[in-house]
Amino acid sequence: MSEALTSDDWKTVLSQSRHLAGSLVPAQIPRGPGVYAWFREGGCVYLGKASNLRSRLSTHLATSLDLSRSTLRSWVAVRELGLERAYTRRRPSAMTPDQVRVVTAWIHSCELAWVETESAASAAALESALLNHWRPPINAK
Numbered sequence: 001m002s003e004a005l006t007s008d009d010w011k012t013v014l015s016q017s018r019h020l021a022g023s024l025v026p027a028q029i030p031r032g033p034g035v036y037a038w039f040r041e042g043g044c045v046y047l048g049k050a051s052n053l054r055s056r057l058s059t060h061l062a063t064s065l066d067l068s069r070s071t072l073r074s075w076v077a078v079r080e081l082g083l084e085r086a087y088t089r090r091r092p093s094a095m096t097p098d099q100v101r102v103v104t105a106w107i108h109s110c111e112l113a114w115v116e117t118e119s120a121a122s123a124a125a126l127e128s129a130l131l132n133h134w135r136p137p138i139n140a141k
Contacts, residue, residue: 009129013037013115014044021061022108029054029114033123035130036114038072038107038138045110046072046138049127051120057112063104066092075138076103 018039019028031054038046038060048071050056060072067073067088074088077095080102087093095103117123131139 009126010133013047013113013130016113016115018111018113020108021110021112024057024061024112026054026058029057030116031055032116033118033120034114034116035123035126036112037136039111039113040109044136046075046136047127047130048072049120049123051123053114053116057114060107063100065095065097065100067095067100067103068093072138073103073107076106079138080106 013035014037016037021038031052033049033051034053035047035049036053036057037044048056048060060070062070062073067077068091074085074093077083077088077099078085081099083099088095115126117126
């Protein structure tokens with residue numbers, strides 16, 4: 001991740017306040033557009049964009065049996081449960097409560113940071129610039 005530290009864009013993301021995902025209350029998350037980063041053991045593991053941060057992050061923080069609406073939750077299921085990606089992306093995916101608990105526990109133990117942007121287009125541009133410089137492990141799939 002040392003390369004990421006040389007990018008001004010990544011420095012902006014990495015310098016944001018981090019929140020324990022499992023303790024976040026939706027009201028703490030802004031409704032505007034932006035880029036968000038998930039951290040585990042100090043390193044960024046996933047990066048995304050949203051036209052509405054609160055709505056998108058709520059999808060990632062959800063505890064429903066359907067993982068198909070969240071790329072992050074879907075990839076965590078692949079990684080932690082050894083499931084096929086096609087299975088976790090099927091709409092709706094039919095996960096067991098025990099499988100969802102594993103995914104939710106992993107996600108809730110992460111830290112989360114975000115950068116608000118002026119528009120959805122600027123969020124997309126920032127995400128693209130960040131991912132062109134370095135791909136976090138879950139984005140690299």
